[in-house]
Amino acid sequence: MPTRFSQTIIPYLLPVGLIAFWQVAVATGLVARNVLPAPSDVALAFFELAGNGELVHHIWVSLWRALAGFAIGGLIGFGLGLANGLSRTSETYTDTTLQMVRNVPHLALIPLVIVWFGIGEEAKLFLVALGVFFPVYINTLHGIRSVDRQLLEMADVYGFTRAEMFWRVVLPGALPSVLVGVRYSLGIMWLTLIVAETISASSGLGYLAMQAREFMQLQIVVLAILIYALLGKLADSIARFLERATLSWNPAYR
Amino acid sequence: MLEALTATSLAPLQRDRTGAAARTVAEPSVATGGTAVSITGLTKRYGDKTVLSGIDLSFRAGEFVAIVGRSGCGKSTLLRLLLGLEKPEGGEIRIGGQPAPRAGGDVARFIFQEPRLLPWQRVLDNVALGASRTVPADRRRPLAQEALKEVGLADRGGEWPSVLSGGQRQRVALARALVSHPKLLALDEPLGALDALTRIEMQGFLERVWKHQGFTAVLVTHDVSEAVALADRIVLIDGGRVALDVAVPLARPRVRGSAEFGAIEGQVLDRLFAGR
DSSP, rough: OOHHHHHHHHHHHHHHHHHHHHHHHHHHHHSSSSOOOOOHHHHHHHHHHHHHTTTHHHHHHHHHHHHHHHHHHHHHHHHHHHHHHHHHHHHHHHHHHHHHHSOOGGGGGGGHHHHHHTHHHEEEHHHHHHHHHHHHHHHHHHHHHHHHHHHHHHHTTTTTHHIIIIIIIIIHHHHHHHHHHHHHHHHHHHHHHHHHHHHHOOSSSHHHHHHHTTTTTTHHHHHHHHHHHHHHHHHHHHHHHHHHHHOOOOOOGG | OOOHHHHHHHHHHHHHOOOOHHHHHHHOOOOOOOEEEEEEEEEETTTTTTEEEEEEEEEEEEEEEEOOOTTTTHHHHHHHTTTTTSSEEEEEETTTTTOOOOOOGTTTEEOOOSOOOOOSOOOHHHHHSOOOOTHHHHHHHHHHHHHHHHHTTTTTTTSOOSSSOHHHHHHHHHHHTTOOOOEEEEESTTTTOOOOHHHHHHHHHHHHHHHHHHHHHEEEEEEHHHHHHSSEEEEEEEEEEEEEEEEEOOOOOOTTHHHHHHHHHHHHHHHHHHHO
16 A cells, blocks of 8 residues: 555655666767757756846746736636637628637737737737637636526526626536636647747847857756746646636536 | 514515505515416417317416416417417406516516527527526626525536426526526426426426425426426316316425325316316
8 A cells, every 4th residue: 555655755766766767878978968958957057047137037937928828818718719609690790700810820820929029028928818718718718608507597596787697607606617718728838939049039038048059058947947847837727726616616626 | 683573574464555656565586476477268269160169267476387288278269378478369468567568578487398508509508598688798697606505506507408307498498588587487388398296396396496496386297296296386277167176285395105195196187077
């Protein structure tokens, strides 16, 4: 029987073992340093960049872009999802257009975006917002569509006001689906930002990695990749926390 | 004590009078009593299909009526018409002398086959949502707590509906219907989804609540034995018409095994199969 302690330890055995193997492989020359830097080199790069404040600056810039773009795209997607889920008229006017635009990969717009916005902040915000918009929109719309008909009928029979119908029945009923959209779009948020910053930026983690590549400082490139992974994990944890906080009524999330 | 005495002795008089004065006297704080229902020439069609053709029925105030019939005979449609959830093609329904309001207003409440509780609201909040919208929002929770007490779940108000058993959830639904003190309660096979034992338990429960509150109950069921156990009167609908309308003169609580019980059950079942 695995104890509580070993339950916490065992999941980390594999990653720690892999890092140890990686260190040994580079140290013994099995893998050339200019192909893959050793974990110790990456750690040194981390302390150096963290020490001179450069790392914090780039992380902050990237985080701000990610969250601002997410807020803009997410709110528009949520708003349009609500409007089209609640109003047949609104859906008739906009849904077909949105579905057509959705099928264009938003990263395909990068050349156009560079022409429009140059390499300023707007370009990154635009791309992140666009990428984040669709998962939130589609899942909000789907969530509202799939609210239990029986509950809607009950609310009607029991004389719920329009406000009660929305706040007590429709919105809570759609929320699990909305949050699925949020989690999905958090992944797209990082992906879009990495690509945008790698291609055109003068600050941020993607820029840091591209600069390092120019000077063959692979340890910094690996460091940037690891930080992206951590930030992604952090965003996912926040989404899971939101799910647990708002869906505690649902046995599946308890 | 005195109030209770005058209320009972006045009751026959009130039935004769129909003025507003009589109604205010007949409205005590908790036991609301029932309301009379009269249905005349009620006809309902879906396309070419006539579901109900010229139904004439009247229910006394506080009467427990069971409506039985095979599936698709129109018994649920009758209930939905009674609550004003659908419009009839012909005929009229009057509740307490008034035309049936949409969704029953605050006079009537509907209980579905499923509990239909909002899973994201605590039990107490679910019940509070059944309160009349004329009651100020801050007074609804105390009323809900009172209704939960009535169904024996006073201590479960803080739970999520998902942790309750099927029978308990249906009792919460009953509390939600009772919180507005309706004068007419329409029940559409409310115990149909429960297991046999819980169903019998719930029948006894429903009977107690009805006796205590005195509303007019209209129970649609396919279970003849349930109808005999609960109702003052059984109405059998067949082919869109009233095929049988019998009183159940048994003393309460009723004993299922008794000869009289069996005789009435047999009479209804015979008529049910005769229509085939």
